[in-house]
Amino acid sequence: MTSDGRGSRLELRLAALAFVVVFCGAAAAGLVTMRYRRSPVEQPIAFNHRKHVIDNQLPCSTCHQFYETETFSGMPDADTCATCHQERQGKSAEEARLVKMLTNHQPLVWNSLFRQPPHIFYSHRRHVVKAQIKCERCHGNIGMTTFPPRQVKRLSMSDCIACHERLHVATDCTTCHR
Amino acid sequence: MTRWGMVIDLDRCTACQACVVACQVENNIPLADRVDCEHGRGISWIRLAPFREGEHGTRPSLRLIPILCMHCERPPCVKVCPATATIIGEEGLVGQIYPRCIGCRYCTTACPYTVRRFNWKRPEWPEPMEQGLSPDVSVRPRGVVEKCSFCHHRLQRAKDKARFEDRPLQEGDYVPACVETCPAEAMFFGDLDDPRSTVARLAESPRAIRLLEELGTKPKVIYLSKGESGGDV
């Protein structure tokens, strides 16, 4: 810009311009991050999947009792844990905490890590028993973890559709939406 | 092909409105308090519409007809939805996909039966009423349109069940909540394409009428008019 355009208030103009541009960008960023914001999931006990599933060869249904019989998989309650952990099995501090909780009859509420949207009909039984889909297909290597992940995994429709299309099963909206 | 449909025998119907409440409880319909109702915002997927007959001077009469989504074969709502949030499924159910609905209410205005409802506010249940909510039906957020789904979550459940019993879906496996509760047993539900089904047989009755048939919507809710039976049951 030539010198005559360089008014004494150029820096103000630039500031305003920068404000507007950055405001829009930041607001958009705010919007987007809000939408994908994740609140960490805390579990009552730092459950070691690997210990149970790999080391002790327990089937998933030991704790997730319903996935072969119901639409949902189910989370273990205190009684389920108590079948083994009424007394100490190992040496970990977490287990000591668990045993203490169980003896004190404290409630044990696990928080789900994999969340379907609430407007979906999904039958675990149908997928696991009938279609023989492996748990890992959706749940990844959760069985290999030694510490519970903190992030919720939200399952998206495109994941479902991709699989349904590949296997040539229904993709009618109302098959799953309700 | 399966083509789900309903038959309502107006000669049996007593206008008791059990269907209205059964539907509301089954489908997690939000509570509407007095103020909402005064604003005309109460949601019901099935309602009884009054048809008054008789001019002044002659003896008046009153006909009450249960009206719900007709699950038209040519649904005017599906055509006009700009976001493909309302669709007609392979088995003829007109579905509403809540997470896709933008809330423009074009479908509600396009529906000649005025059976679509809108969530004017966020649904709220005072503690502990939320405990009565069914996990089978999604709780709709505010700002989206909803309507009778023929309780299609029951179809999803019934299919799931039938599949594990290694049998095809049978008549009576899948019945909407209103039909299940109708005290006068005036409502029937089933596959209109299955010639052996009750609804297919009743749909052929000389008493069978369809509402606003002249609009070409091809409703799948069929009424049996009041009057002498034509040997149809």
Add this chain to the structure above:
Amino acid sequence: METFELGADKRLFAPIETTRPRFWVFAGILLTIGLWGGFAWWTQLRRGLGVTGLNIPVFWGLYITNFVFFIGISHAGTLISAILRLAHAEWRRSITRAAEVITVLVLFFGMACVILDLGRPDRVLYVIRFGNFTSPLLWDVTSVACYLTASTIYLYLPLIPDIAILRDRMPSRRWLYRPLALGWSDSPRQQRILNRAIAVMAVIVIPIAVSVHTVVSWVFAMTVQPMWHSTIFGPYFVVGAIFSGIAAIIIAMAIIRKAYHLEDYLKPIHFNNLGLLLLVMSLLWFYFTFAEFLTTYYGGEPMHMVVFLSKTEGRFAPLFWAMVVFCLVIPFALLANNRTRTKVWGTVVASVAVEIGMWLERYLIVVPSLSSPRLTMTAPSYVPSWVEWSLFAAFVSMFILLYAVFTKFFPIISIWEIREGREHSVAEVTTRVESYLPEVTHE
């Protein structure tokens, strides 16, 4: 020569170069109303559409009325100016800009009305992402977007020479004008290209404009609802749109003329000419309305008659007859009379009446049909809530404010076109008129 001319058009630069305190007061008031509307919108976002007066079955109300109304007004500019340009109507020169700005600005508010009306404004882009091409609402989005683009270009092209003049005249704002002027140097080649571009755009813009309001009407007409499902709706809406559009131009012109002392540029003859157009549109509007209502009445289909009677003698009757008075009686009385039409106030009063009347017409199209659904249903009558009224007021205020702001940055009367008229057209018109006549050879 050039200095003299600039001096002559000094009035046109005055609004841009000087701003009086009165303007700030005026802008402050409008902005306050706008902010109040923002608060109303915030309330609606937080609490849902329950804060409106809408109900079952009146699912659409003020927002959709305003949408149709605003989109209607948008026909003011682009369409009128395009037609006048193509017709070489020389009196257009001082009014085209004022008209085109209306179009561009009001379209934004029209679109915003639809977003206000959405239960889920956060999902508005689903219309594109999951669009359903059988939905007239999608056609609407498409055609309004087209119109907005086209009319923006159409506003911008004739602005370029004026921006260049301003660039050279106002060094302090060169940061703004220089990029916008696109290096305009008024060379004959540039002039040729510009004129051709304007002419092309004028041709393109007309069918788009017609399509916009036709499609808006189809939002209603494509449903099977009583007194919506009508083939006449397309042209009826277009006529109504042009009708309200012309009225909007007249009002805008009168205000500009008064506020910026442009009596020399906006003369009674301009008002008179537009007034004549308005008169024609008024009669055309009446013709369509009459045809529409007579057809319904004569057919006498019960469902349609319910709506018909609710308008003519039922609960909407006061509004309906007010509409007839505002759209036909008042404008006809004022405009058919030479004495009132040739006065500025005469056409302005008629125009204000038309705007009110046309708003009522939109309201009476949207609400009564919904209030009487086919299957009986008792419903409380629709009374718009404070939120809806506030947002209506805010939209009108913000439109006026933006319009005013525009006049503070760009000449509201096209300077170069006035000059062009002065320099070339007088001669050109003489030749043109002569070309219409049998040639008189002087021997």
Add this chain to the structure above:
Amino acid sequence: MTIGRREFIGLMAGAAAGTAVGFPAGRIFDSTLHSGDQFLYPPRGPEQFVLSVCRECSGGCGVRARRIGERVVKLDGNPLHPISGGRLCAKGQAALQVLYHPDRVRVPLRRAGARGSLASFRPSSWDAALNDIAARLQSLRDEQHPESLVLIRGDDRTLGTRIARRFVDAFGSPNDIAFNGGGEAEALALLVTQGVRATPAYDLRAADYVLSLGSEMLETPAAPVYTARAYGDFRQTYPGHRGKFVHVDPRLSITAASADEWIPIRPGSHAAFAFGLATAIVGEGLYDRAFVAERTIGFEDGADGDLRSLIEQYFPLEKAAEQTGVSVNVILRVARELAGAHNGLVLGPHKGPLIGGRLFDHLAAHILNALVGNIDQRGGVLIPEESPLDSWPAVERDSVAASGHRRPRLDGVDASSTIGNDLEQLAQALASGQPYRAEVLFVAGCDPIYASPARQRFASALERVPLVVSFATIPNDTSLYADWILPEPHYLEQWDLHTSPPSVAFPMVSVASPAVPKPLHDTRAMGDVFLTLARRIELQRALPWSDVPTLVRAEIDRLYQVRRGAIMGTDFDQAWVQMMERAGWWSPGYANADELWQRSLEAGGWWDPFYDHGDWSRVFRRKSGRFDFRPDVVRQFAAVSSSLDSSGSLALVLFEPLSVAGGTGAELPFLQAILDPGFDAQWETWGEIHPDTAAVLGIRDGSPIRVASGHEAIVVRARVTERIVQGAIAIPVGLGRLAGGRWAAGVGANPLRLLDRVREPVSLLPDFGSARVLVSEANATDRRAAGRIER
């Protein structure tokens, strides 16, 4: 453009400010956009079905509750249950919301302020409540005044009420007072003519012509679902076979809307219409001669007081036409239709659980049934059999109890009375302390302050009783006047046994088991409360059971002993059992009491579907062993001149919409929204006025009107409609509650307030149909007053 230091700082500052403001702004904006998105995500869990019995009305429908995890999410009819047959009415469907109602009584509440307001109550504990009550009761026994205990109760088809009655009996008080307005006249008609104490059952299913004399049989019969199912079959079951239904009433009710013909008559002229029909039937000789000759007395004994001569004397056709406003031709036509039908059935004006009828009307209807010979026939009036569990062995009274039982009842009713209970008299006795004072008063299963015409007097009388205990799930109007409100569990939270509901002919025992694993609140079943009290004051000899579940199991053992009936089953099972029993066989499908218990839990209960038609000695229990036309009673009624006084006032016609019948239902928003589909009336009380009448009074549709009787006035919304005859105003009962939670209290108006202390002559039943009211456009004062009542 060159960027200098200042420009750079400007840019940075702008950008920083933009970020600082923009980012949170975007987040706030987004969270506002999505403030509707916090989905309630009802938790999943294993599905389970539990059988119970609905208690929203007296109907006794078997219910199947769908349980997900620990929550009940839906109620439907138990498909095997003979009453509900897998169906439920609107109230039954909504009952789930009573269980989860936010305004339930959660702990025992003790009054700490003035009576009449819930705000006066403070949370307390069961220990405190039981100690207080037991101490008072003990002192009554110690002072030898057991008669000072009063129990006001609803119907006794549930264990809680039956335990309470037995408690009162063993305690030594004669004051076991039932509050059951609606069905009394109907039962009385049966008692007068046949000597049977029961509510008649109507075999609607098999009838081919039903004449309803204002019986709201499709809205508020004693067993709505059972009746509706029968009605469906009555209409359309066999090809070419369709029953005709004629409704005669001043109001075009929802029941009338279903009828083939609605015949409007003047208010209060049901009996006149019925006797008009009788005159025509007798006059034309259309009556069932065989039945009348063989099974009745009092028709034409030659005595000058026989029915035939009475009819000729008092009920000529022209007079009936004049009194009812129906033309002679119509009366004649209906008479011929009724008599000509194979099974013509006449239903008296049963208006609902609260609105008592008149004996004269019901007697007239019953006489018509006898004239057409439709008593104890298929498609006729049936006499319910007693359930095997209906009665317990008599209480062995100790000396204190015996002395108490020698005292008169406070309401003055004794064995010689026609009526079973007299609330009006009770209120007076409570207020005056004569013949003796009431010291402890239990109210259970009914709401007299709301529902009694004597409500004002009753409320002030309660002030004189030192200890009033109300059992309530959601506080009712009477609870507000109590000293203790004891939280009653919802029926889905407790064990119970139900015997046949009124108007159901066959004996039945339904087992209700708790549908939720544990009660939501600190509630105790009424039965358990009385069993506990019995232990405290040493009455366990009469009430030996430790708790209700034990009693339920013990009752099933007793049921096994009767050696008849079967487990509830499908239609096929029913037909099989009926066939077998008709042939004299009993094939129960269970081998011992344990099996009966197990299978009852699985199916819902036990019943005996076999009805023995023509067991005349059971049906006609008057000395004559015949149906008695009771010309003596008819003459008494006929002699009372019907005073047609109408000094510019309107007849008050009361009715009960199904959703709020019995004064319950207004607690729930879903039921408030369906009061009358004909008007789409919701959340308010309205008054129906004929257009002609409204024109005379200058009343516009939709405007608030003041309805006043001698002592009270209410404000309702006018509904100008042809659904009511001229010269009358019809107002629904069920709203205008003082209590009942956030959705009931203060909504609408209670027209029962308008009733005066009027009794029907001869029967001395409270007369709900004789009130006349003045109606005018409500002015601002009235509306303000109404608003004050509401809030």
